[in-house]
Amino acid sequence: MTLLDAARQGDERAFGELVAPHRRELEAYCYRMLGSAPDAEDVVQETLLAAWRGLAGFEGRSSIRTWLYRIASRAVLRRSEQRARLLSQERHPPLDQWEDLGAAVEDAGWVGPWIGGDPEDIASRRETLGLAYVAALQHLPPNQRAVLILRDVLAFSAVETARLLDTSVASVTSALQRARDTLDRRRPIATAGVPGEHRAVVDRFVTAMEARDLDALVSVLAEDVQFTMPPLPAWFDGREAVAGFFEHRVFETPWRQVRMADVSGCPALLGYQEQHGVLRASALQVLHVDAEQKISWIASFLDPALLARLPHPEILPRDR
Template identity: 50%
Template sequence: MSQHTAKSADPGENAWLRRARAGDTSAFDQLVKPFRKRLHTHCYRMLGSPFDADDALQETLLAAWRGLGSFEGRSSLGTWLTSIATRICLRMIAKRPRRQTSADHAAPLRSTAELGEPVEGAVWLEPLPDGELADDDDPAAILLRRESIGLGFVAMLQHLPGLQRAVLLLREVLGYSAAETADMLGTSVASANSALQRSRQTMQAKTDIGEKKPVDPQGLERLLQAFVAAWESRDIAAMVELLTDDVRFTMPPLPAWFSGRAFVEKFFSERVFETPWRLEPLRGNGQPGFACYIRQAGDDRFRPGGVVLLSVADGRITAIDSFLDPAVCRRFGMREEIG
């Protein structure tokens, strides 16, 4: 029996459900409160943007409120809400282009002279602050969450057709059975299983998620401290020592990105380190990162320059994904200025 099969509901949940069905909106808020973060994270994986996930969650809760009378308790409340959220995400996927990474958009640059104009609009894969993830004290669940929310994994999901994306997440991330997944998506078990097989083939062919060694916490902390020291002191030699040979540096919404240690070194040396910076630690997508503040010429204050998330393997940095959109900076709680 699946972990999501309906069981005897919590007495408190039943009470909130009765009151919500009678039209009590505050009772409905209490009823769905335990599920909000989980639903939002699911929508984020489906859509590749926390802002799109906001819209999907709002629509999900509105649909649940309007359809509460049709909830018969054959599945758990969480399953019912996830089914609504998934179908809403599938409709959104069908109506808009998929979110993309810098590598999807263009080839890497070899010169730092011209970085191009920002590509605006709902184009780019965007990061999710760790503070918006559902709380979970189970170490195994925390590990799964990190693996299934990383930028690389979420980016790869965007290459799957909507149905395959949904089936993969419902089966392998959320743990639903084939029968439950088929029921939630209004399809057959055979169709759901076929979609799962195709999605697995695509993911295995194009990503190495799950193959990396666990990061040693103490080693990671030393690496992060060295990264901050190198960036803030604008020490190009120290920075390069922290990078893998195939490191990449991306910076949406600018289309420019750099691939390989030599070109990332060139970008740091010729562009990034032209101005002073201050870095403050943060986390997004289960990854370490920094709020990066820049001080432009003629200014005595450091102001938001972007959110940076790092990918790490074998003690070195494999990717520096920076997000320059002011909306992303605000979402991660960056201040307007620091001294």
């Protein structure tokens, strides 16, 4: 008896094995559509529940993968009609002072990071999981967004995409061209090269952070570097402004940095800030590195709910 046959007879374990190879890829698809990993997980859960309930109607004329994408596309398009997620740079002008960073805006719809997954898979898809790329996708109408991802990222044919989205091949072709034109105009920021090649610049950043050495920090920053910190609305633009923020605010307290696996296709660090004598997880820092091996964007995520989901302790022992 095949897994499909067993699942059709009500075997939940068999169903789990049947869909497991596709789950992470579906989450990545939904993440690109929604800009939020938790929202993507919710949609995939909804997708798998619908697949389980509708398994009896699966006739096998397509693969399980294609069938799941059809269900997921319907679910994620419904969710995509809600407010689009944005980056800090798209919401407010940069700050030119360091005293008032504004209050956290928890429900603002920030683009969040993509965490975890198979390292080889992330390496091959890192540009399409990047924060700026995913943010640029949010500026597309949901249907164009889905077509672009299905065709250009997941390599479905125009005919397959039309079937997945219940539309015509002509509509898919037209939507894809409009989506590509919009994305080309936005030219998303991307990390240059392979993330593993950036160890030296990341090491220098870590040393500068832990030593609170401003000159060393400045030496690794690109002239046009940006620093963002959602859910705070504040962000800084340019080496002078970013260095000033680090000097006057970040370096007021000691930090320890723990290296993570790549996040959103970029090198990442979990920053532990000393608070009342305790090193507490305080910021997930995603580092974008340009072709000159300079850091061009520090995307620092401060949301406690996000930090709590990371596979690292909340408190860092002093001997680490």
